[in-house]
Amino acid sequence: MHIVTIEDTFAAWREAALQALAQRVAPETIEWRIAGEGDDHAVRPTLFDGDAVTPPASKARAEVRISRDLAELLKDAALYRDTARWAFLYRVLWRWHGGDRSVASPADSDGARLYKMAKAVRRAKHDMIAYVRFRLRDAGDAAPAPDLPEYVAWYEPEHDVLAWSAEHFARRMGRSTWLISTPDGAAWWDGTALRLERRTARSNDHRHHAADEAEALWLAYYRSTFNPARVNETALEQHMPVRFWKGLPEGRLIPSMISEAKRGARRVAQASGVGVLGGKSVPVDAQSAQPARQQPSTLDACRRCELWRHATQAVDGIGPDDARIVLIGEQPGDQEDLAGKPFVGPAGRLLDVAIERAGLSRDSLYLTNAVKHFKWMLRGKRRLHKTAAQQEIDACAYWLERELDRVKPAVVVTLGATALSALLHEKISLSDCIDRTLDVDGMQVIATWHPSYALRQQHDDARERVLAAIAATLTRARELADAVRERQRAPH
Numbered sequence: 001m002h003i004v005t006i007e008d009t010f011a012a013w014r015e016a017a018l019q020a021l022a023q024r025v026a027p028e029t030i031e032w033r034i035a036g037e038g039d040d041h042a043v044r045p046t047l048f049d050g051d052a053v054t055p056p057a058s059k060a061r062a063e064v065r066i067s068r069d070l071a072e073l074l075k076d077a078a079l080y081r082d083t084a085r086w087a088f089l090y091r092v093l094w095r096w097h098g099g100d101r102s103v104a105s106p107a108d109s110d111g112a113r114l115y116k117m118a119k120a121v122r123r124a125k126h127d128m129i130a131y132v133r134f135r136l137r138d139a140g141d142a143a144p145a146p147d148l149p150e151y152v153a154w155y156e157p158e159h160d161v162l163a164w165s166a167e168h169f170a171r172r173m174g175r176s177t178w179l180i181s182t183p184d185g186a187a188w189w190d191g192t193a194l195r196l197e198r199r200t201a202r203s204n205d206h207r208h209h210a211a212d213e214a215e216a217l218w219l220a221y222y223r224s225t226f227n228p229a230r231v232n233e234t235a236l237e238q239h240m241p242v243r244f245w246k247g248l249p250e251g252r253l254i255p256s257m258i259s260e261a262k263r264g265a266r267r268v269a270q271a272s273g274v275g276v277l278g279g280k281s282v283p284v285d286a287q288s289a290q291p292a293r294q295q296p297s298t299l300d301a302c303r304r305c306e307l308w309r310h311a312t313q314a315v316d317g318i319g320p321d322d323a324r325i326v327l328i329g330e331q332p333g334d335q336e337d338l339a340g341k342p343f344v345g346p347a348g349r350l351l352d353v354a355i356e357r358a359g360l361s362r363d364s365l366y367l368t369n370a371v372k373h374f375k376w377m378l379r380g381k382r383r384l385h386k387t388a389a390q391q392e393i394d395a396c397a398y399w400l401e402r403e404l405d406r407v408k409p410a411v412v413v414t415l416g417a418t419a420l421s422a423l424l425h426e427k428i429s430l431s432d433c434i435d436r437t438l439d440v441d442g443m444q445v446i447a448t449w450h451p452s453y454a455l456r457q458q459h460d461d462a463r464e465r466v467l468a469a470i471a472a473t474l475t476r477a478r479e480l481a482d483a484v485r486e487r488q489r490a491p492h
């Protein structure tokens with residue numbers, strides 16, 4: 001039996017494999033070992049005269065011509081996490097070298113395994129590019145040294161794709177310095193050069209290994225940015241599937257940081273309830289989400305869809321129960337989510353201008369949203385609005401219907417497409433209905449733009465045009481409500 005000890009890299013395997021082929025060493029007579037794993041002193045590589053980690057340059061190498069596809073497959077499969085992969089890849093190469101081209105076909109059992117491994121690795125590469133989240137270390141971070149990278153990220157790749165994706169990020173992130181830490185090592189980019197530190201089984205014992213330092217850095221960073229008032233463990237799931245979060249190093253920090261927090265009792269309750277649940281969340285049909293249970297008695301207890309997990313609180317409508325006009329927005333924004341009241345942020349301030357121009361007062365109106373929980377995604381440290389899915393809008397229609405039944409307004413103004421779809425129970429194009437008056441269940445419904453559409457306009461005059469259109473709709477709503485009142489007062 002030949003024992004070949006190599007570094008755990010494709011280049012090292014390739015070099016050793018070509019030498020083994022040159023010496024016609026059959027796959028079943030080689031035991032592949034990784035340098036640094038197991039009892040190194042017991043390893044006496046026979047094939048490379050006791051120095052298999054860096055085989056002597058003079059060793060003859062076989063000339064193997066392989067197709068581009070096979071080369072790509074081998075390279076990708078080499079990143080598959082499986083201790084048997086080097087032996088397997090050598091068998092593939094051996095068969096190919098022996099003229100057996102079927103080994104590169106998915107119809108062959110080795111070929112099929114090769115394809116499967118390569119596919120899994122390509123997926124892991126894609127996932128890593130898509131799901132790595134760099135966070136900017138800001139000046140207030142508990143930074144233990146001045147030469148720390150500007151951006152840091154923690155990630156657990158399914159396969160050994162750190163080096164590959166580090167090169168990808170190095171090409172795309174310019175001169176920004178960064179660190180990606182993983183359980184098996186770290187990649188550092190100082191703006192000009194990439195350093196990869198692998199954590200091998202042996203180096204796990206070494207307290208000051210770079211990967212350990214990287215993890216310590218990450219934990220220090222995470223602790224310094226932790227904001228208990230904002231923490232939402234499950235919100236992170238919005239950005240990446242649960243499997244990318246399992247076992248995060250900061251996972252063990254979170255419970256103690258939460259319990260130390262002065263605020264956030266609600267979060268603690270969520271964490272203890274949700275945190276013990278295994279598995280990952282599966283989207284469910286809104287109507288069947290709680291088939292066997294009574295409808296939640298208060299909005300805050302609503303679990304008709306998953307949005308409650310990510311929001312600070314449900315935001316109920318506000319205004320007099322006998323309001324003649326109801327305004328329906330889309331969903332609470334960042335500020336509404338924190339305040340627990342609708343339309344208190346920038347869109348609300350613009351809406352106030354339109355309300356005033358229409359000769360109405362906010363106090364006389366009932367303001368609510370189609371969706372009662374804030375749906376968001378994280379951009380840096382900002383929570384950005386994310387449009388609710390029809391399923392979530394449908395789930396929340398339950399609450400909107402109750403509000404309308406209670407208030408019984410003469411006129412409803414829908415702000416934006418989501419509100420209109422919620423009211424009409426179907427996805428509808430806003431431009432088809434804008435400024436038209438519809439009769440819905442005895443209420444006069446007028447659709448107009450959402451104030452945030454005005455906020456998104458680049459130029460002042462465009463913003464003014466949208467604002468004027470909203471104000472005109474509100475004026476029309478006032479006139480309609482007045483007319484209905486007059487009709488009700490008029491003797492029959």
Ligand code: URA
Pocket residue numbers: 329330331332333336341342343344345347348369452
């Ligand atoms: N946008 C909405 O649609 N509703 C709010 O409450 C705030 C912003």
